[in-house]
Amino acid sequence: MMRRLRLAIPNKGRLVEPTVTLLRDAGLVFEAGERALVARVQNFELDILFVRTNDIVEFVCDGVAELGITGLDLVAESGSSVTQVRKLGFGRCRLTIAVPNDSPYRAPADLAGLRVATSHMNLTKRYFAERSIPVDVIPVSGAAEVAPRLGLAEAIVDLVSTGSTMVVNGLRPIEEVFESEAVLLANPKALEQDGAVLAQVETMLGATLAARDRKYLMMNAPETKLAELEDLLPGLESPSIIPLAHKGMVAIHSVVEADAVWSLLPRLKAAGASGILILPIEKLVP
Ligand code: AMP
Numbered sequence: 001m002m003r004r005l006r007l008a009i010p011n012k013g014r015l016v017e018p019t020v021t022l023l024r025d026a027g028l029v030f031e032a033g034e035r036a037l038v039a040r041v042q043n044f045e046l047d048i049l050f051v052r053t054n055d056i057v058e059f060v061c062d063g064v065a066e067l068g069i070t071g072l073d074l075v076a077e078s079g080s081s082v083t084q085v086r087k088l089g090f091g092r093c094r095l096t097i098a099v100p101n102d103s104p105y106r107a108p109a110d111l112a113g114l115r116v117a118t119s120h121m122n123l124t125k126r127y128f129a130e131r132s133i134p135v136d137v138i139p140v141s142g143a144a145e146v147a148p149r150l151g152l153a154e155a156i157v158d159l160v161s162t163g164s165t166m167v168v169n170g171l172r173p174i175e176e177v178f179e180s181e182a183v184l185l186a187n188p189k190a191l192e193q194d195g196a197v198l199a200q201v202e203t204m205l206g207a208t209l210a211a212r213d214r215k216y217l218m219m220n221a222p223e224t225k226l227a228e229l230e231d232l233l234p235g236l237e238s239p240s241i242i243p244l245a246h247k248g249m250v251a252i253h254s255v256v257e258a259d260a261v262w263s264l265l266p267r268l269k270a271a272g273a274s275g276i277l278i279l280p281i282e283k284l285v286p
Pocket of ligand 1: 010074091
């Protein structure tokens with residue numbers, strides 16, 4: 001009998017929606033109630049624990065959950081010994097040094113002797129220590145962007161994705177400290193004991209993510225145009241060519257990057273393709 005594993009995911013904040021969507025897209029069936037702490041996955045040996053984004057690394061490190069999904073910045077900040085199984089492609093952001101627009105500071109070295117407010121104490125201290133820039137790191141639990149205005153610090157180190165929070169607060173980025181995105185974590189001991197099930201979860205999520213970026217293209221074309229069309233369609237390996245009942249005509253099937261589809265279509269048509277179908281891919285295991 002397989003042991004039921006626990007996956008800790010954020011219960012609040014910006015990582016909730018993309019995390020729950022990924023798990024559902026992966027085919028896991030569960031109820032995510034507003035206040036539920038645990039959800040039982042109905043079609044897989046997994047329980048989902050809804051916890052604070054900030055607590056997930058600790059939960060996985062302590063073995064309260066075998067698996068977790070949280071931001072890579074929080075993993076790096078904690079310095080805990082959890083295994084990063086894979087990046088998940090959402091929750092992308094950059095831990096960035098920023099200063100008020102009207103300040104004279106242009107580079108991290110200009111901040112020597114000054115105060116830097118952040119909720120990422122360890123990453124910030126390490127960054128400045130590695131460059132031998134002496135700064136006073138001021139801990140804040142959130143909203144670091146208001147620290148300069150409150151006179152708490154001359155600079156901040158905070159997460160930025162679009163940059164609009166910085167703009168609204170009259171701040172200008174001067175340097176990137178760390179690049180982050182959501183990651184799947186595992187407890188190292190659990191990886192040894194339950195490696196097979198954990199690998200299943202990884203494959204499940206990986207196949208779901210890989211499928212999101214690709215489309216399945218089907219089209220008809222005269223056999224004489226095959227070489228030209230094949231050049232346009234790298235596919236996963238090479239496109240499949242299927243003879244059609246109509247002599248001299250073939251069907252071509254190929255997997256392409258989703259982002260490339262729109263620029264590809266006119267070129268395929270110009271090269272002789274017709275009846276082009278674009279289909280979603282549900283799961284993809286390379
Ligand atoms: P939360 O504070 O619960 O919304 O989640 C914070 C986590 O979301 C951070 O630790 C990052 O991993 C991630 N994140 C992604 N984009 C941003 C952003 N622009 N600002 C803050 N956190 C972000």
